[in-house]
Amino acid sequence: xxxxxxxxxxxxxxxxxxxxxxxxxxxxxxxxxxxxxxxxxxxxxxxxxxxxxxxxxxxxxxxxxxxxxxxxxxxxxxxxxxxxxxxxxxxxxxxxxxxxxxxxxxxxxxxxxxxxxxxxxxxxxxxxxxxxxxxxxxxxxxxxxxxxxxxxxxxxxxxxxxxxxxxxxxxxxxxxxxxxxxxxxxxxxxxxxxxxxxxxxxxxxxxxxxxxxxxxxxxxxxxxxxxxxxxxxxxxxxxxxxxxxxxxxxxxxxxxxxxxxxxxxxxxxxxxxxxxxxxxxxxxxxxxxxxxxxxxxxxxxxxxxxxxxxxxxxxxxxxxxxxxxxxxxxxxxxxxxxxxxxxxxxxxxxxxxxxxxxxxxxxxxxxxxxxxxxxxxxxxxxxxxxxxxxxxxxxxxxxxxx
Amino acid sequence: xxxxxxxxxxxxxxxxxxxxxxxxxxxxxxxxxxxxxxxxxxxxxxxxxxxxxxxxxxxxxxxxxxxxxxxxxxxxxxxxxxxxxxxxxxxxxxxxxxxxxxxxxxxxxxxxxxxxxxxxxxxxxxxxxxxxxxxxxxxxxxxxxxxxxxxxxxxxxxxxxxxxxxxxxxxxxxxxxxxxxxxxxxxxxxxxxxxxxxxxxxxxxxxxxxxxxxxxxxxxxxxxxxxxxxxxxxxxxxxxxxxxxxxxxxxxxxxxxxxxxxxxxxxxxxxxxxx
Numbered sequence: 001x002x003x004x005x006x007x008x009x010x011x012x013x014x015x016x017x018x019x020x021x022x023x024x025x026x027x028x029x030x031x032x033x034x035x036x037x038x039x040x041x042x043x044x045x046x047x048x049x050x051x052x053x054x055x056x057x058x059x060x061x062x063x064x065x066x067x068x069x070x071x072x073x074x075x076x077x078x079x080x081x082x083x084x085x086x087x088x089x090x091x092x093x094x095x096x097x098x099x100x101x102x103x104x105x106x107x108x109x110x111x112x113x114x115x116x117x118x119x120x121x122x123x124x125x126x127x128x129x130x131x132x133x134x135x136x137x138x139x140x141x142x143x144x145x146x147x148x149x150x151x152x153x154x155x156x157x158x159x160x161x162x163x164x165x166x167x168x169x170x171x172x173x174x175x176x177x178x179x180x181x182x183x184x185x186x187x188x189x190x191x192x193x194x195x196x197x198x199x200x201x202x203x204x205x206x207x208x209x210x211x212x213x214x215x216x217x218x219x220x221x222x223x224x225x226x227x228x229x230x231x232x233x234x235x236x237x238x239x240x241x242x243x244x245x246x247x248x249x250x251x252x253x254x255x256x257x258x259x260x261x262x263x264x265x266x267x268x269x270x271x272x273x274x275x276x277x278x279x280x281x282x283x284x285x286x287x288x289x290x291x292x293x294x295x296x297x298x299x300x301x302x303x304x305x306x307x308x309x310x311x312x313x314x315x316x317x318x319x320x321x322x323x324x325x326x327x328x329x330x331x332x333x334x335x336x337x338x339x340x341x342x343x344x345x346x347x348x349x350x351x352x353x354x355x356x357x358x359x360x361x362x363x364x365x366x367x368x369x370x371x372x373x374x375x376x377x378x379x380x381x382x383x384x385x386x387x388x389x390x391x392x393x394x395x396x397x398x399x400x401x402x
Numbered sequence: 403x404x405x406x407x408x409x410x411x412x413x414x415x416x417x418x419x420x421x422x423x424x425x426x427x428x429x430x431x432x433x434x435x436x437x438x439x440x441x442x443x444x445x446x447x448x449x450x451x452x453x454x455x456x457x458x459x460x461x462x463x464x465x466x467x468x469x470x471x472x473x474x475x476x477x478x479x480x481x482x483x484x485x486x487x488x489x490x491x492x493x494x495x496x497x498x499x500x501x502x503x504x505x506x507x508x509x510x511x512x513x514x515x516x517x518x519x520x521x522x523x524x525x526x527x528x529x530x531x532x533x534x535x536x537x538x539x540x541x542x543x544x545x546x547x548x549x550x551x552x553x554x555x556x557x558x559x560x561x562x563x564x565x566x567x568x569x570x571x572x573x574x575x576x577x578x579x580x581x582x583x584x585x586x587x588x589x590x591x592x593x594x595x596x597x598x599x600x601x602x603x604x605x606x607x608x609x610x611x612x613x614x615x616x617x618x619x620x621x622x623x624x625x626x627x628x629x630x631x632x633x634x635x636x637x638x639x640x641x642x643x644x645x646x647x648x649x650x651x652x653x654x655x656x657x658x659x660x661x662x663x664x665x666x667x668x669x670x671x672x673x674x675x676x677x
Contacts, residue, residue, distance in 0.1 A: 013538065023507060023534045025463045027559040027584050030566060169469055170459065182462045187585040189561055285508045286534065287460060299481040300512025302459045 006253035006329050009320065014203020014290075016323035022202040024289045027186045036204045038109050043211065048104060052212070055100045059133070060090050062097075062215065066223035066380075071350040079373035081366060082232070083383040084220045084248065087356065093385035094216060094244045095126035099195055101212035103130040106193035113188065114138045116195045117181040119146055119174035119240065120311030120358065121153025122385055123197030128162035138162040141180040143173040146310045153389050171304040174240075174314045178288050198241025199318030202289030206318050213247025220380055221251055228378055234259040234369070237382040238362040239332070240276065240312035242321045244384035253329060262321060263365045265307035266334035276305035278317040279325045279332040287315075292322040308337040308393065309357035311385070335364035341397060343367055344387065356385030357393065407500040407528045408553050408576040411450060412611040412632060421628035422450030423672045424613055425665055426504065426637030428471040429454050429488050430480025432644055432653025437475070438491050440644070440658045445499045447662040448669025451613075451633060452492075453531070456485050456505030463533045465588035471641035474653075482509045482518070486525045493526035502555060502576075504531040507543065515543055519550040529553035529576045537569045544573050553577075558604060560584050560592075567607045577611040577633065578604060582618075588638030591617035594626040601630050621671030628675035636668055 009016045022032060042048040056062040065088065069081045086094040099116075106114060114136050118124030124140040131138035140157055144166050147154050157164050170176035185194045199206045199213070217235075224232055235252055237245035239262040252258045267275035275281055278293040285294035287302060295303040295315035305315040324330040335343075343363035348354045355363060362381050370379060387394075395402045405413075415422045425444050430437050444452050457475040461468060489501055503522065510518045510532075522530075530547055537544075537556070544554045553576025561584060562570055571578065580600060582592040592600075597614055604612050614627045615635025619642075627634040640661045647657030 022536065022538050024536060025533050025559075026536050026557045026570065027463075027561050027581065029536045029538065030561045030563060169466075175460065179460050179462050183465075183586045186463060187589075189584050284511075286511055287508060288462075289534075294508070296508070296512060298512070299483075300458075300509035301476060302508070 006324065006327065007250060009323065010203060010207055014207070016320045017326060018284070019291050019319035019322040020203055020206060021291050022289060023286050023291065024202045025186055027189060031189050032202050034109065035105070038105055039204050039208050042105060042108060051104055052101055056097070056215065060096050060100060061088065063219040063223070064088050066220060066227065069351050072347065075350055076367060076370040078375065079234070079370040079377035079379045080375065081370060082224065082378065082380045084216060084380060086216055086244065086382060086384045087386035091122070091126045091129050092388065093122040093126065093356065094213060094247060094382070095123045095197060096129065097215055097247065098197065098209050098212040098243060099123070099126040099130045101208065102193070102195040103134050103136070106136070106195070107134065109193060111191060111193035112136065113192045114195055115141070115181050115184050115192055116197060117141045117174065117177040118197065119177065119313055120309065121146065121150040121157070121389060122311060124162070124164070125153050125156050125160070127195050128157040128160035131162060132160045139184065140164050141167050141177040141184070143167045143171070143177050145172040146174065149393055150310055150389055151392065173310070175302065182288070198243040199246045199320060200241045200288060200290055200292065200316060206290065206320055209243055210246045210250055210320065213243050214250045216244065216247035216382060217249060217251035220248060224378070224380060231255055231258055232378040232380040233257070234261060234377070234379045236261045236263065236362050236366055236379060237384065238263045238312065238358045239317060239321065240265070240314050240358065241316070242318040244382050246318060246320060248382045249330060260330040261365065262330055262332045263362045264332060264334040265309055265312035265361055266336040267306040269336055270334060274306040275334070276307040276312050276314060277334045278315060279322065280334050282315070284322070290319045292316050292319040293325070308340060309361065311356070311358040312361065333365055335361040339364035341394065344394060353383065354387035355383060356387045357390045359384050406553050406576065407498065408451070411500050412577065415450060415632065420673055420676055421631060422633040423448060423624070423669050424451035424453050424633050424635040425449035425640060426453040426455060426635060427640050427644070427661065428457055428468065428475050429485035430457055430475030430478055431471045431641065432474050432648060432657050433478040434480055434484055434488070436653045436658055438488055440661055441488060442492050442495065443658065443662050444665060445496055447665035448673070449499070449665055451500045451502065453502045453504050453635065453637070454485060454488065456482055456503055456509055458506040458509060461506060463586055465586040465638060467588040467638040467641050467645070470645060482513050486521050489527050490525040500528045501526060502529040502531060503527055505533065507532055507534050510543065515546060519547055519552065523550050523552060527552065529555045531555045531557065531579060533557065537572065540573055548573055548575065555579050557581050560600065564603065571608050574608070574610060577613050578608055579635065580604060580612055580614045580631070581616045582614050583616050585616070587616055589617055591623055594630060597627065598630045621668045624668045625671040625675035628672045634672055639664060
């Protein structure tokens, strides 16, 4: 990586500084090298990007709007707040940007079967969607804990023709779904393409998922230039694995005047130990194919994450985020379950937008910083998912059984 | 006497014109005390090589049986330090049987690579098998381990093509562990014909002994492998034997007896396979 850019990584072996890499079983290595070859060819092939952007426009609904949140801005009484509206994408989140890209790679490799893991179900739905569109059989692994709290998405996946396999091992959430997906992959390595949902996993996944999601940041930059005539002062996004955040951040990494903030899930509070804030509360380790910040105990055993948001409930984070944190280019902060819920309600009432619980964490941080900032300060926040899937969870917090 | 305990054991097995039995059990399963008894009993039950699993919360290459075994061990308080201590205990009474630690990288990385290698060598560990450290990451632990005098036992799989094999075998020592199927531990087995041609291919690239594992659960299968390879690895079957002896989730003498009885039976079949 060159000294004067934050946007050049990873190196050819997938390292972002000390993070990233390819820590996978030998059975998968040849396939991962194959995938890397296919990806490197595809990224230089205009036809690949024509197909990607064509589907983005006609199927996903890109570009997603940039929206000035006028009432929220007035209510907080400080910075001007914009939402990048990726919740308006087909399937209701940013996840489809990546699944469209990866299924095109799967086709290029001649794979005949797709697997995926999912936490909140958004990536599972986005994967099931492109599998229906491209007529490929789809198996989605999901922890039973997440199946309970994201029932609508489970049903959506089934409607789309996917098979949802219940994962009962370990903590029964996203990390265990990933383990099961890896076990499936290692067993069906010849036929199967694994569509990973976030900027993590063995190289080249963190790089290729970032490239598919960076459409978010590129559009936001262009749109802000059009309405404000300048770059934003601050960009903010929530982080579980970190794909929506990396998508928004990446095109701004070398714009040194832009403050970049990632918001992790603090669950019941960092000090409670029940959280999902890998950078704030974890340390470097190796899991799921890469070295990154992980929640782990003194023996290097992985600790269960906790968040009210199933999409952030993961004990790791993408390796590029880990590197950006160590470089000091991006600030990583956290918001608790309660703060996210407060933001969820406020956004619903003031803007008529019911956010997913994931971006509600980003909004919770915006609510903390906006009031003290001047009224010419521009914040752009990624509204990466809509909250329909979360109404059951939120109802339960109010003692309402839907 | 030259080489490591592993080298000496394979030389000895070659002299006896038979294959060896490598028995895998998880450190701390069903609890640290019973586990020490089980490991110490394996050589007497016919195991030629002991593979000790370092328990991990997220064993991505393992099937349900070894996952459960890992979870029992962790629940009973097993740690990597405890695993090294287990080896130390066994070494007090047995200075000949090769002991190989097998598992995933994160607990070692957390322990500290240098400290781990020093403590492992000091305790009497002979070799390491790290599932999630392919040859691409050799600088991480493989090269320092070889430097420290440990054997680095490489996994080769049905997907490891001939172009890739030289890199995979570059720093391998002790023996090569052929994973007979694409898949996780404790599921199906490959046919002996498929395995035979895979072992032949490996032998064209290396003079190291070849052990074959994954999906071998009984004496009959083990004997089939023993006619082809230099060693047979059995793991999930022993972990299942331990599980079968549980009483209300707790380990009992039966956990140990079951596993050792099975080891004796499989060892008998392995020993007479080429007779």
